[in-house]
Structure formats: structure tokens, C-alpha cells
Amino acid sequence: MAKTINSRIPEGPVAQKWENYKAHQRLVNPKNKLKLDVIVVGTGLAGASAAASLGEMGFNVLNFCIQDSPRRAHSIAAQGGINAAKNYQNDGDSVYRLFYDTVKGGDYRAREANVYRLAEVSNNIIDQCVAQGVPFAREYGGMLANRSFGGAQVSRTFYAKGQTGQQLLLGAYSSLSCQVNAGKVKLFTRYEMEDVVIVDGRARGIIAKNLVTGKLERFTANAVVIATGGYGNTYFLSTNAMGCNCTAAVQCYRKGAYMANPSYVQIHPTCIPVHGDKQSKLTLMSESLRNDGRIWVPKKLEDAKALQAGTKQGWEIPEEDRDYYLERRYPAFGNLVPRDVASRAAKERCDKGFGVNNTGLAVFLDFSESINRLGLDAMKQRYGNLFDMYEEITDVYPGDLANEINGVKYYKPMMIYPAIHYTMGGIWVDYELQTSIPGLFAIGECNFSDHGANRLGASALMQGLADGYFVLPYTIQNYLADQSIWPKVSTELPEFDEAEKGVQAEIDRLMNIKGNRSVDSIHKELGHIMWEYVGMGRTAEGLKTGIQKMKELQKEFDTNLFVPGTKEGLNVELDKAIHLRDFFTMGELVAHDALSRNESCGGHFREEYQTEEGEAKRDDENFFYVGCWEYQGKDADPELIKEPLEYEAIKVQTRNYKN
């Protein structure tokens, strides 16, 4: 019999579900909260805000991060902003519209009830952050300023220069610090979760590696919350930080948590293009730049050839020879189409030979029109740090005047190209953000819940903080309500012994391969396979080839890896090897999911399924579900379980950004 999935969505119309839930959920009384321990793994927006909020409520929180401080989590690198349905601009925004835009932006593959709740609490987030002292941009009257992001026709994005993620994370980090001071949160920095421990079918603890001493340690709790981000680094080159990995999430998957929609990977259209083969990561240029920057390639192939050969520069090409292809193809949204659409459009132009740099894999992002209209100072006010960063990396300053043709001034444009950025897929969770393992919760990017097949810009920060501040602290109580009567579990239980032994055996295995290849050399190769066969344009045949190549490379990893040093003490290469082991698992899972989904939607584009105009062609009849994967063992293919989607508030239709 096929397994079924209960997403535990509350009764009632979509706009009342969250209210209903909160009115009827079980709570934990203040005395009992003091008896309950919660492990939170990760200190990004979701993890830090959850740990701080749970601590404030009275729970005892153990909070783990792999960096030297909670403030380093990769949420810090989010640039552009955070969405909320405040309607401060009086441009017709509302909770419903944010909900609608998010569902539509996700190509109708998100769960309605979750997204509505997200839109509902979005306003509380802004209030909360302002109260913490987050210095959002303001207008001269003292009110908060907004800008626009892709997939929306309103200005609902709040921002702090190009450092919004930093400021929001520092806000959550300061609340966390306050709770550490109050003794309610205990911090474990430079610790990595290696396994989740299940006792009597419930998550009751973790095995974590102290990255400095190399020792494995055991921690128990009444519930475990995973907030460890996405799996973008499976592709080796991505906009993720170097340390971002999916080990904690994959370990939960191996222990029985479903992994949902892994093929939904976001490729961000505006990143600095790849140069050379020594590159370690790709740098994002915020989507906010598309407010004032126009994306183009030459109209004439000979101009593109000259740009590729380096005999011509972008600013020498006059207005009439430029193809602002997003404005041409999508007049209603122009340069602000969603990310998946913008990325594919760039790939389409470059595949046709219109790329503008020596690799042919770049398009222009040009600020000339805005600088001419508003002045360079206005641009610097908005994007100063991004312009500087671009110059530091490429030696080109986007505000430099370069040419004048027929009285029109042209400034040096940026060159950009799509890159792996965010993963919409992740650990499957129900409405309460609980995974398929009781007592194990997943929040932030590491769950799958709110973005469907494509995430809109400025919605990741919103979701991370919504989960951490306003959703999980409520829903986890529904689970914890009867936990206070259960005895605390001991770390001496056989379940802990077994989990630790398993982790130790893996460490010994990796150390003892003693082959000839470094972790990075194999990881790079995996990245190439992922980008080539499981990247922006996928085909059934390509995916099968990709899986085969991954299996071969996995064999190389298992037999020819070399990890220098010893397992005692700090060993960066060993930790990277563990991460890579799990990137393999994840990479195959992405490919399996992509292969099973015979349609194109959002970030998942199967070349066999496209319209005549090259747009994604969904198949709602056969694929209107969440694809949940259950682990079946190391060498077995995972099993697909479907959670059917049910829409009641929104009519499912073809996404249209043209008119």
C-alpha cells in the first residue's frame, strides 16, 4: 500500500487557519517549560531567532553552530531585503497579495496554508526587528523606506543598504546574546551535528563533533530543531559560504525524515560570472540592482563576437543595437521578473551566442539610464557597497563614465551570469514544521515548505524569521505539551551508543581510505556533473547520465580519497570529507527528483517540457504534489511518496509575467 502523508493543515478557510490553530493548540505552562530542553542546530536567521524566542519563553535551549560565533551564519550575506505586507507605500499591497505573489512566484507548487501564514506574520517581523534596533533605510519623514523585488508589482521590500541579511541576523544574534546572558540559551560554537538520536521513535538528542578537539559529544533534549540551511554547495560553485553544508539535514534523512522537492534549486540571475578554474565560490550581486539596472546583450551577433574577443566594449554599443531582452519578452514585469525566469532568459541568450565576455557566459547589467536620470550619488546611496564589491572583485567600477554616443552617456556596466543560490527543497515538514520523525523540527532554508518551485527575492529572510520568531515557538509547544511528564533520557542509552559508534565508524572509514585525491578535487568534479546534468536545463537522458557519473565519482571518493592529519584535534579536511559524503547523497537525490518530475516548474526546468516560447510548461494533472523521498539504504534508490497539494484560495493557472 502506498504510504500517505499527513500535513496536519488546520480546518477552516485559509485566512483563518493560523488563528484557529493558535486558539486550539496545546500550550506548555511556565513551570513545565523550565523542565524542557530544546536543541537548536544552526544560528542563522531561523536558528538564532528560534533559540532566542524559545529561551525567552522559558525553555532551556542548547544552540549549536559550526562557526566561531553565531553571527557568522550565512544569512548574514543576504543583501537586498525582506518582504512584508505592510502596504506603507499605499500601492495596494495586502496579506493576500503577498500570499498570492509567493504562491504564483513558486509556480503553484507551495503549500497554500503555510504560505498564507508566512504572509500573515510578515508584518510582525518588521515590527520585531525595528524594536531590536535594526537600522532599516528610512525616508526623510522618518518612515521606513521600501523598494521592489522580482515577481511583485508593489514595493514591499524593507532593506538596510545592501546588507539587510547582516542587520537582521545581528538583530536575532543580539536577542540570542540576551538569552545567553540570562542563562536560558547555552551556546556551542565550532560544533557540528553529525547525527540525530532517535529513542522510541522520537528525536531525543544529537551527536555533535567538537570541531576543535575532534571529540564526539552527546546531547539530549525533548525536541530537536534543525536550522542548518540549504544544500546549494552540492554544486561546489554557488553563492553559499564555504562552510555551508547539508550534513545535518542528510543525516536526518538517513534516520527517516523525508526530503521534499530536492530538485527545486534556485539559480540566481545576477552573480559575478565564473572566471578560471581556481575559483572557490561565486559572488551574488543583489537582485535589488534590477530596480535600477537594465539587463541586456547585443542585438547583433557580430557585436557579441567582438565583445567575446575583447575587441569591443559594451559602452561602445549604441542604444539601438542593445537587446533589453527581459523588457522585450516580459513587458509587464520587465527586469523584475522572478529569478528562475530571468536566469533562463540569460542562458537562452548566451546559448544563442550573445554572451558578452570571453567565456560567452555573461550578460550586462547596466545602470547608465538610472545614473543619467537620478545621478551617480543616488545610485551610490542605494548600492554603494555593491558597486565597491564589484570593483574589488573585477577591477571595474560600475559608476565610471565610459563613453558618450549621440549625447547619451554610458557608464561601465556590470557583467553577470546565473549561479546556484538557494534551495527551495529540503526536509519535509508538516504545518507545525515537524518532520516525519516526531520531535524533529526543521526551519528556515533547510525545510521545503513555503517557496514552492521558486523563491521570490527578499522572501528567504522573511521565511527564516517567520519560522524562528513566530511559527516554531508556537507549534513546538503542541508537541512538547505532554513531554514534561516523560523522564529525561540519558546519554548512556544504547541509542546514543549506537549513533556515536556509527559516526565514529564513518570518520575512521574516511581517514583510512588513504588514497590520492583531495576532498576539493572530487567536490569540484561533483559540482561540474551537477551543473552540467542537473543544472539550469535538465533532460531525462542527461539526468540519467548525471546519476551514473555521480555513482562512478562516489566510488572514486570511497576508494581514493586522501584526508591528511589525524582524527584527533582540529581537522578541516576531515570535516570537508564528511560534508562531501553527504553532498553525494544530496546530489543523487536532486537528480532522482528531477528525473521523476516530468514537467517544468520554477527552478526545475526540463527541456522536454517547454512552451513554444521557451517558457516552463507545468503538468498540474500529474505533478500537482510535493515529492517526498524516503531513504532506503546506502546503495538503494530512494522511494517517492506524494503529498497531494490542495488549493482553495488560489486558482492554479499558468504563470504570466508578460502582461
Added chain:
Amino acid sequence: MAKNISVTIKFWKQNGPKEKGHFDTHELKNIPDDTSFLEALDIMNEELIGEGKEPFVFDHDCREGICGMCSLYINGTPHGKTERGATTCQLYMRRFKDGDVITVEPWRSAGFPVIKDCMVDRAAFDKIMQAGGYTTIRTGQAQDANAILIPKEDADEAMDCASCIGCGACVAACKNGSAMLFVSSKVSQLALLPQGKVEAARRAKAMVAKMDELGFGNCTNTRACEAVCPKCETISNIARLNREFICAKLAD
């Protein structure tokens, strides 16, 4: 177009906080100058691993200049020399010449003990933050965000102060090992905003007391910190902290 250069990396090796350290050297040949400095170190590590050796250990993460994790003393300057402030990860090889010897050391400060090689322990910064670097508000209680009007100039100035990434370059550059630029940036951000004013006095006292307790030195206005700050924090923050601190003490 990128051109290739060859350099010698002279890097600090140290096994633990109490162990004696030493310099090792490694020749890097034909590195494209559009490679970042940390990518050059990656290349070096790949070569070291290829020789069966342990790699050189240093902290790094986002490689976008914002997480504050990277922390190298390069040719005598925290984060190396660039025209405007930048972190180590935003330093590119085009800043160096063919044949250069590049010396790489850890932050050297009593407040930041070495863990291994150039990886240091900056937990002291977390402890200072925990002493008072926040507004004490509970989740879910806040009033509407626009109920507090804040003049744009104040918000912008607070934003500049809030840009500190907590990397510790200021401490590393200071002959007294003072953390005043770090502390004053947080104190200033919150003192400039109405939300932070309520606890301003308590915050200034608590953070300064914790900083002293953790063994960071005093500020003697040499401005070495602001010269190396990758986020261009200025010592006018320190002046503001001193004002806040004196007012708080006078009120006692």
C-alpha cells in the same frame, strides 16, 4: 585580462594555544591575478595535501566580505592593504607583484588565543555582546514599525555603526589590544536610535566592564583601528562611547 604572477607565501604554523609557532614557506607559481588571496591559499593547500602534508588552517566562510570570519594579518596589516576597507576574502592577487613574499600571520592579541595556525578564538567578542549588546525586548510584543519615526540622518548613521562585522581587525591592529572600536560601534548604533536609548547607560557600562574583564587594553587614540577597519568604522564611535560611559558613571 588576467596576468599570471608567482609569489612566495610565508605562513604561520602553530599547533595549539600553548605551543610554539613558526613560519613555513611555499612557492606559488603562475597564479592568475584575478584569483582572490584566499583562493591562492586554497591552491597552496591543495599543493600541500598533494605532498601528503596537513593544510594551512585559517578561518574563512562567506568570501563576500560580510561574515567577519576571515582574519589574517597580511604583510603586517590586518586583512592586507587595499585602497578602501576590505576583508581578507576581498583581497585579490592583483594587489601583489610578481616575486613578492607575502607574510601571513594570525591576529596577535591576548584576547584572541590561537587555536591552530592562523585560526584564532574570538569568543570574547560574543561575551562582550552578551553583556549588553542588545535591546531587551521580547518576541511578539513590538508596536507597529512606523510608530517610531526616526530621522533619516540618524537611521543612516546608526546603519554605518551597525556595519561592524566583528572580525577583530581593530584589536589586532591596536598596540594596546583594545576592543573599543568594536564595542563603541554597537553602543553607538543603539544609542543613536530611540529603541536603544532606554538601556543606553546600562549597556555602555556592562559592555565596557566585560571588555576590561576579558583583558582587552585601553584606547589611546592612535587610530590604528579605524585605519584597518574593513567596514570603515570611525573613532568618533569611541568618542560617543566615552560620552555614554561617563554620563552613565556620573548618574551612579
